[in-house]
Structures are given as C-alpha cells and as structure tokens.
Amino acid sequence: MQTPENPYLVLVLLMAAAVGFALTPLAAAWAWAHFFSPQKPGNDKNDTYECGLASKGDAWIHFRSEYYLYGIIFLVFDVETIFLLPFAVSFTGLTVGAFVAMIIFLVLLVEGLVWAWRKGFLSWT
Amino acid sequence: MIEEGLKNELQKQGVYVTSLQELYNWGRANSVWPLTFGLACCAIEMMAASMSRFDLARFGAEVFRPSPRQADLMIVAGTVTKKMAPLVVRLYNQMPEPKYVIAMGACAISGGPFKQGYNVLKGIDRYLPVDVAIPGCPPRPEALIHAIMTLQEKIRNQKLTGPDRPRHLNAEIEGEYPVPAYGKHDLEPPKNPDVWQPPTMTRT
Numbered sequence: 001m002q003t004p005e006n007p008y009l010v011l012v013l014l015m016a017a018a019v020g021f022a023l024t025p026l027a028a029a030w031a032w033a034h035f036f037s038p039q040k041p042g043n044d045k046n047d048t049y050e051c052g053l054a055s056k057g058d059a060w061i062h063f064r065s066e067y068y069l070y071g072i073i074f075l076v077f078d079v080e081t082i083f084l085l086p087f088a089v090s091f092t093g094l095t096v097g098a099f100v101a102m103i104i105f106l107v108l109l110v111e112g113l114v115w116a117w118r119k120g121f122l123s124w125t
Numbered sequence: 126m127i128e129e130g131l132k133n134e135l136q137k138q139g140v141y142v143t144s145l146q147e148l149y150n151w152g153r154a155n156s157v158w159p160l161t162f163g164l165a166c167c168a169i170e171m172m173a174a175s176m177s178r179f180d181l182a183r184f185g186a187e188v189f190r191p192s193p194r195q196a197d198l199m200i201v202a203g204t205v206t207k208k209m210a211p212l213v214v215r216l217y218n219q220m221p222e223p224k225y226v227i228a229m230g231a232c233a234i235s236g237g238p239f240k241q242g243y244n245v246l247k248g249i250d251r252y253l254p255v256d257v258a259i260p261g262c263p264p265r266p267e268a269l270i271h272a273i274m275t276l277q278e279k280i281r282n283q284k285l286t287g288p289d290r291p292r293h294l295n296a297e298i299e300g301e302y303p304v305p306a307y308g309k310h311d312l313e314p315p316k317n318p319d320v321w322q323p324p325t326m327t328r329t
Binding site for chain 1: 192193194211212213215216218219221222293294295296299300301304
C-alpha cells in the first residue's frame, strides 16, 4: 500500500467530513426555518417562564435575613463534627500542644453557641 | 409530479421515489413530541400508553417534553377546570410551530361527567383548535395510540403550499390565542369565537 505524502492528511479529511456531517443538517434546518417558516413571536411565547402561570411581581425583592443566625449555629455543630472525628481517632497519639489547640478551637465554637443561646435565638416560642 | 401507479411499479423494482413534501411530512409525522401535561385521570392512561406495554415509542411520540418550547403536541388529558384553562392556553401559546392538540377524553371534549360543575370548562375547543378528539372516560391507551395515528395521517396529508397549508407555514394564522382571564363569575371571554363556532340549533 502506498503511503500518503502526509500521514495526517487522512485524519484532516475525516475531521472535515465529521464536522460537515454534523453541521449540514443544522444548516439545512436553519435555512428551512429562515426562508420558509414565518416567525410567530408573541408575548406569551417570549415569556421567561414556562409553567403556564403569568409571572408577576419583581425579582428584586428583599428576603428576611434572620435565617442567617440559624445557618451560623448549624455551622458550629457542623464544623465541630468534622474536626472532632479525626481528633477522637488520633487522640492517644496527640501531643499536649495539639490537645490544647483543639480545646481552644472547641471553646471558640461553643462560645458562639452560648452567645446565641443567651441572646434567645434557640427559643422558638 | 409522479403518478401513483408508476411509483408503485418502481417500488416493486426497489426504486423509491418521493417528493420533498412527502419526505418533510414523513419526518414531521413520525417525530411528534407531546407535552408532559396531565390534568386528571386520563393522564394515567396517557402514562400507560407511553410505557412498555403499549409502547407509544413505536410511533415516535414517546419523548414527552417537560417544556412547551420543545413540544409539538398538546394532549389535553383530563378535566379542564376554569382555573386551569388560562394556563392551558398560555402553555399552548408557548409551544413552537407547528403545534397540534389532542383533546383526550370526555372532559377535555365537553366537560364530560363534570359538565354541570360550575368550575368546569365545557371543552377545551372553546379556546384552542383541537385536531383530534378521543371519546371515552377515560379512553384506553389504544385509543390514544389511535389518536396519534390519526394525527400522523393528518400531518402526512397536509400540503405545504396552498390555502390549507400547515399553520407554521402560513404567516396569516396567528401564533397565539388570547388567554382568558378570571372574571367575577366565569372566564372572560367565556369562549374564543375564532376557534369555537358551535352549530346553532333551529327549533321548528
């Protein structure tokens, strides 16, 4: 078999064929829609939402920001759990410095909880 | 234009001849995508029709689209309440051309067993142009398949030119129908006179 002058020429040809195979139907569909089908836009059709209900109101509304406190208190327990598990696993091999650092970290987190508790954020009534 | 007899003769010899119109309609008819849209118990039959036992996929209509932007066919499956009617019309308006409507079951056709209800729309054809109506309460999945085949027959026979060409090729046909509003006692307007002209009965 005769080797082509540039061995990558076949790849380039195949690539062009593949791209053409993908683009030709798209171009044909576009041409058909562009030249034969009249466009029929409208208020409903150009609407953003598709649930059937007419959209009303403004998207730029205020949300109540009290929820962030619950988010932060949740974070206290969340972060504590993440760090307590490896802390407990390697507890016997820890140095005194690491132990003290961990206790300080825990106290910092618990302090936030105590603060929220004393401010009354944990009572729902 | 090739004659039907010559076409059959050629087909026996393994030569298939077609026209652009037939090819275009063949493609359209076999890829009707319905809108995922059920209103009442008829929707259960619609789901059954799309599942393996009845297998709507054999007719190219299994791709239920959850967005009206990608759907060609609205199957009004169930009771249309007056509260739901504006939403149905708005969804129809949001569908791209060409679009078709199947009124499935007695409720979608006329209100069915709930016709006397003050809150029930007496047929979706008061607001939308219905192409195929399926009687039954609810119709069996075979009936829905038959309706889809009837719709395919209709699509295949549409001429691409001329006065009765499909609506997406006719610029004069409006793309949107007026959405009714909630009135004090009824929908306003209670019907769309452009699509609903009931025969008037003259008593002698």
